[in-house]
Amino acid sequence: MVLNPVISKLSGKLVVLASASPRRLEILTNVGLRFEVVPSWFKETLDKSLFKAPHEYAVETARQKALEVARRMPFKHLKTPDIVIGADTIVTVDGLILEKPVDKADAYRMLSRLSGKEHSVCTAVAIVLCHQQENEEIDYQMTDFYEETKVKFADLSETMLWEYIDSGEPMDKAGGYGIQALGGMLVEYIQGDFLNVVGFPLNRFCKQLDLIYNHDPVSNDVEHSVISSNGSLTNSIANPSSNSSLSSPTTSNPHTDSPIQNGPSASPASKVKRKDGQSALDDSSWALVNSLSKCSEGQENVSAVGSPVPPVTSRRPMNLPYVVDNVHTDDLKRVMELMDGFKASKVLFTASKLRVFDLLETRPGLVGAEVAQALEASLKGTECLLEACVSLGLLERKQGGSSLLSISHQEVVYENSRLAQRFLQSDSPSSLLGYMEHCDELVWPLFSHLESAVREGTNQHAKVSGKTITTNNLFQDLYYFRDAQKLQFMRAMHSIAGVAGPAVATAFDLSRFKTACDLGGCTGSMAHELAKAYPGLSVTVFDLPSVVEMSGDLFKDKLPKADLYILARVLHDWTDEKVHALLSKVSDACTPGSAVLVVETLLDGTRSYPALQSLSMLMQTMGKERTGSQYTQLLRQHGFGDVRIAHTWNFVDVVLAIKN
Numbered sequence: 001m002v003l004n005p006v007i008s009k010l011s012g013k014l015v016v017l018a019s020a021s022p023r024r025l026e027i028l029t030n031v032g033l034r035f036e037v038v039p040s041w042f043k044e045t046l047d048k049s050l051f052k053a054p055h056e057y058a059v060e061t062a063r064q065k066a067l068e069v070a071r072r073m074p075f076k077h078l079k080t081p082d083i084v085i086g087a088d089t090i091v092t093v094d095g096l097i098l099e100k101p102v103d104k105a106d107a108y109r110m111l112s113r114l115s116g117k118e119h120s121v122c123t124a125v126a127i128v129l130c131h132q133q134e135n136e137e138i139d140y141q142m143t144d145f146y147e148e149t150k151v152k153f154a155d156l157s158e159t160m161l162w163e164y165i166d167s168g169e170p171m172d173k174a175g176g177y178g179i180q181a182l183g184g185m186l187v188e189y190i191q192g193d194f195l196n197v198v199g200f201p202l203n204r205f206c207k208q209l210d211l212i213y214n215h216d217p218v219s220n221d222v223e224h225s226v227i228s229s230n231g232s233l234t235n236s237i238a239n240p241s242s243n244s245s246l247s248s249p250t251t252s253n254p255h256t257d258s259p260i261q262n263g264p265s266a267s268p269a270s271k272v273k274r275k276d277g278q279s280a281l282d283d284s285s286w287a288l289v290n291s292l293s294k295c296s297e298g299q300e301n302v303s304a305v306g307s308p309v310p311p312v313t314s315r316r317p318m319n320l321p322y323v324v325d326n327v328h329t330d331d332l333k334r335v336m337e338l339m340d341g342f343k344a345s346k347v348l349f350t351a352s353k354l355r356v357f358d359l360l361e362t363r364p365g366l367v368g369a370e371v372a373q374a375l376e377a378s379l380k381g382t383e384c385l386l387e388a389c390v391s392l393g394l395l396e397r398k399q400g401g402s403s404l405l406s407i408s409h410q411e412v413v414y415e416n417s418r419l420a421q422r423f424l425q426s427d428s429p430s431s432l433l434g435y436m437e438h439c440d441e442l443v444w445p446l447f448s449h450l451e452s453a454v455r456e457g458t459n460q461h462a463k464v465s466g467k468t469i470t471t472n473n474l475f476q477d478l479y480y481f482r483d484a485q486k487l488q489f490m491r492a493m494h495s496i497a498g499v500a501g502p503a504v505a506t507a508f509d510l511s512r513f514k515t516a517c518d519l520g521g522c523t524g525s526m527a528h529e530l531a532k533a534y535p536g537l538s539v540t541v542f543d544l545p546s547v548v549e550m551s552g553d554l555f556k557d558k559l560p561k562a563d564l565y566i567l568a569r570v571l572h573d574w575t576d577e578k579v580h581a582l583l584s585k586v587s588d589a590c591t592p593g594s595a596v597l598v599v600e601t602l603l604d605g606t607r608s609y610p611a612l613q614s615l616s617m618l619m620q621t622m623g624k625e626r627t628g629s630q631y632t633q634l635l636r637q638h639g640f641g642d643v644r645i646a647h648t649w650n651f652v653d654v655v656l657a658i659k660n
């Protein structure tokens, strides 16, 4: 690669940067590229769960950003660019994709997650080559790649974190930091391309241009000239405004180049021929169109990389403008997901209840008929359920079984996905089956009376079971009136504490406390997590007589002595009046320096989980979820002057309040 010839290949062309990022603009300007900036309107809301790896999500987002601009410009700007460049930067840590923080709390969550750890920064770049044909229609060719850089953060103290957040720098940056500015102070080392972290992998981009403009793959077969989307040149060619390229006489000649090979600006990608002798254009043009519509349908992106995709049989009528309005498509997709949310929950609950995940743990690779037989269920229903589980990422569908019932070796078999192995198998240490059962049996029926709950502002047990539940005997009447109900509730609380416990125990350094008492601690699983994290801490569980030996009523009985009181998912069950009564009792039991650890889901105005959980509390109890500042206020009123909040990215957040 020689530098100047690479960039100079673009001179005289209308190059468009489909990005609002000032960093990308600066990086490309610094190397003498002349271009226009047209920020993309594509909303970065692709469903991440549909992608097998984080970089695939970034690549698809970059492709959509670039394509949106390439398509909009001829209509809105009345000019056709020659080349459109789109990019997307993401940070990956602990299996999570971090984008730009939505607010300070989000920036805090991101940066505290990155603290002391190595993470990965991936920038994907998509290059769309646009070519206006003689008949005014436009062909689009796409090539994309991604670059990954590892970054290690130093341990960040709370003060440092907040100082950095208050500088305002994190807000428009992937992962919540800018390595090129103040954020550079947080970084211990990087491995890879620095500019890639900043938002544009310049070196790789130049190599890509070199591949496009300085190499002529015409003599190669597709298999040689087309490299995977991770790598480089792709030959996806789309003609979104017409299917006329399919009927072009040039394409029907298996030995001619594709019709967009038109003078020196035509990319070699357009000249790619397939081994079978057909022009790659026939299939790949539809491959891209097909891939886009699949993507907007929420399916996994079908890479247009030279793979022979069967031609679409029902085609769009000629002359109908092919308009993909990404904004509306995203909105529609979101509404459809929300409308279907209840079906997805019920699929999860039903498959869990039928023990599909336990079955596939012990016997992975079963065909649908074998699953149906083992569940003693209908074949038709089981197959529908299994496919729904696959679509929701709970199961994986694989080809080829060697099972007795399989008709051919190519039959579809099912296995648990990683998510199912972790959370849906009953023997997993982080199994959520107990909580799922509670949601299905108790919460689900209540939610069908949401409208009444909203109108009346109270729980809906009377409508579901004919029982009137009041504050006087909430737990006894609701969860502990029969052994089966009591055990179900205990299993639910146990499974949540099992999953959230380690994050709760380590949200703050609690090593200075010697004795703790978990008020309403149920099966003791949170107590167990605390004792595990702090070997010097002795933890007592205090709950109703029907639940534990160290029993008592939180409101009526004397609390055991302790340095640290834990109230995990207790306060959200109660009205403000009862919360005051309880905090006043805890405060009375505390000496100066001792503390209370409140473990609750904190409303923050952004996440849907706490907001939906608050509705759930309305339906079930007399309580609600509260914000961090509401808890701070409540605790301060009871003499806990020093109140700190930690978000765990789990079911619950943690508030530590120290008695004055």
Ligand SMILES: O=c1[nH]cc([C@@H]2O[C@H](COP(=O)(O)OP(=O)(O)OP(=O)(O)O)[C@@H](O)[C@H]2O)c(=O)[nH]1
Pocket: 018, 019, 020, 021, 022, 023, 024, 039, 040, 044, 065, 087, 088, 089, 090, 100, 172, 173, 174, 177, 178, 179, 180, 183, 197, 198, 199, 200
């Ligand atoms: O160290 C740094 N890391 C990241 C950045 C900047 O972060 C953003 C990443 O966001 P995205 O890829 O979505 O790009 P946008 O800014 O939203 O612009 P688009 O219009 O292209 O979507 C990017 O600006 C990086 O430069 C940083 O500055 N330092």
